[in-house]
Amino acid sequence: MTLWQHQLRKLQAIAEQRRYRFRLKSVKGFVSLALVGAILSVAIAACSGNNTNNSSAETPNASPVAASKDNIELTLVSFSVTKAAHEAIIPKFVEQWKKEHNQTVIFKQSYGGSGSQTRAVIDGLEADVVHLALAGDTSKIEKAGLIQPGWEKEVPNDGIVSKTVAALVTRPGNPKGLKTWADLGKDGVKLITADPKTSGIAKWNFLALWNSVIKTGGDDAKATEFVTKVYQNVPILTKDAREATDTFAKQGQGDALINYENEVILAKQKGEKVEYVVPDVNISIDNPVAVVDKNVDKHGTREVAEGFVKFLYTPEAQQEFVKLGFRPVDEKLAQTKEVTDKFPKVKTLGTVQDFGGWSEIDKKFFADGGVFDQVQAKIKR
Template sequence: MSVWQRPLKKLLLVTEQTTHRFRFSSLKGFVSLVLVGAFLSVVLAACTGGNGNNSATENPTASPVAARKPNVELTLVSFAVTKAAHEAIIPKFVEKWKQEQNQTVTFRQSYGGSGSQTRAVIDGLEADIVHLALALDTQKIEKAGLIQPGWEKEVPNNGIVSKSVGAIITRPGNPKGIKSWADLAKGDVRVITADPKTSGIARWNFLALWNSVIKTGGDEAKATEFVTQVYRNVPILTKDAREATDAFAKQGQGDALINYENEVILAQQKGEKLDYVIPDVNISIDNPIAVVDRNVDKHGNREVAEAFVNFLYTPEAQEEFIKLGFRPADEKLAQTKEVADKFPKVQTLGTVQDFGGWTSIDQKFFADGGVFDQIQSKNRR
């Protein structure tokens, strides 16, 4: 007998004894009996779950989702360069969910710089799902109490759902002869990149530059000297990757643009002719996804939010990421000929773990007074 059955059996016995004492000939007795019955019904519901799940348990094919409201809304907050991928994937999920659960899902979507999006969520933007440029941003939302610890263990690949590497886009014909990160430090090269204080991709850009020195045998002093020179060649730091692309492509600023490889591929698919380089020494740009626990519990849409996150790891969704230039998070897909032919091989690939993880990286490089601020201070002199 289960724990709740013991007090329930006792309650039934007491109730049976009590009802024998009531006389149905009196109105008072009848009302009392009705009240006892109502109370017993509440107790029974509480003891057996009281949430409508019994039918689903007895009938495994019954859907608790379909039994609820016919429409549900999700708010997806993501970094700017994922917009095209999500716009291709979301309709596939909506159709699948409708077929399986008979429930219509609508999405509210917000795209911008990862750092700016992170602050917006912390400040009250009620995202149900966040797909951000770096795990550091997701960790900030966790520290604000919106995401429960261990989010990265609830889905495959430690929460990483999309990947890329750093690319250098040049002017047509590559007139400056740029072939590697080292060429960005030349005195006659102007470099366009976003601001690491507001953009996740800009932090990856910074790490790609730093990593290129460390992975080729240089020490931190040489890395600092090199990165300082590159940022001396940056005429403007944009808010996010999209603005950096616009400054380079539409406004004609700079000789080279540092960006995600997937942005280059997407631009080519739209008909733009771009010359670009994928340096042999590079950084693995890993983008995590997470359910915002406090908000989904508030909105009552956890089930569909978690289903969407898991859908992003399916081959069907990953193939959409691949089509739009992201390297797959699925290692099986990464080893296929299609992927190998699409993406240039990187000889030396650094990772966040090589530098102690995002908490250490943020404190060392991007916190107030960190390496980036020191570099900017030198360059303003």
């Protein structure tokens, strides 16, 4: 708070006190209020004069300094599997911003499990932009007071900037003959997946399993029975998707791994021999992006942060997401031959909305004492 704003609040308090004390019953009281009013007018004028054309007038803690610097730093916090895509997209944005604004954007990047990243931002990691695995994580940052309500309406597609589906990765030759979600509940099958308490992808994995029962006519009781069988076949719950992949691929544990389709495609592009199936009953894995309002106003980076988020929706950026295995959010791009040839068609696709949105999903499945905890309590490892 500036000195003028501090004085202004004191004067307003004095005026309020005097209004009740004197209630204009005497000339003395009237003169006192008149004097306070005159001082307030001067203070307001001074404040207005000092803040002309300055975003700090609306956001007192905002810093306009960064906008005038030759170099500006932007902190991007995202979930682990977006790293390759952002590393391809960021240089394109930096080049465009330099050309249009004559300013060099320097990115600080942090990647990890979506749940862990969310907690880090709430606990003080000063992200300017967050690109997380699920809207529920973004909503937690909103509830912490760092993101203003309505963030999903400030950009296209309700804030969803990347999406994929769940894939079932198997050992070479698929010796266990795993083709559907139901196969993961069979005796003798070992599945590798992450922990929904720390990983966004693990929540999606759980929903994919649950959805496979509901979308084929089952009820909650049957879905609970099925996911309990599956998680009995999980020898270890890893912290995040990256660790799950390493456990399966590098340590050789498990017969199958549930992973994002884009991660599998990226691995194949890197020359890894990966065999996988995209079950035709699946879940749309939608990843939102948002500007962290409190932090960009503090850093003076709102303009460049909003520019970066906007850039992620351009055909140029979406094309990079597609190259690295994400299904495009741009419908025009989704209809191109390149995309239809690249991604297997899913016959029955569930969505978060089918289950009441992330608030209801978290409450039902992942809150303390929820369905996931109940399932874990039944499992003896």
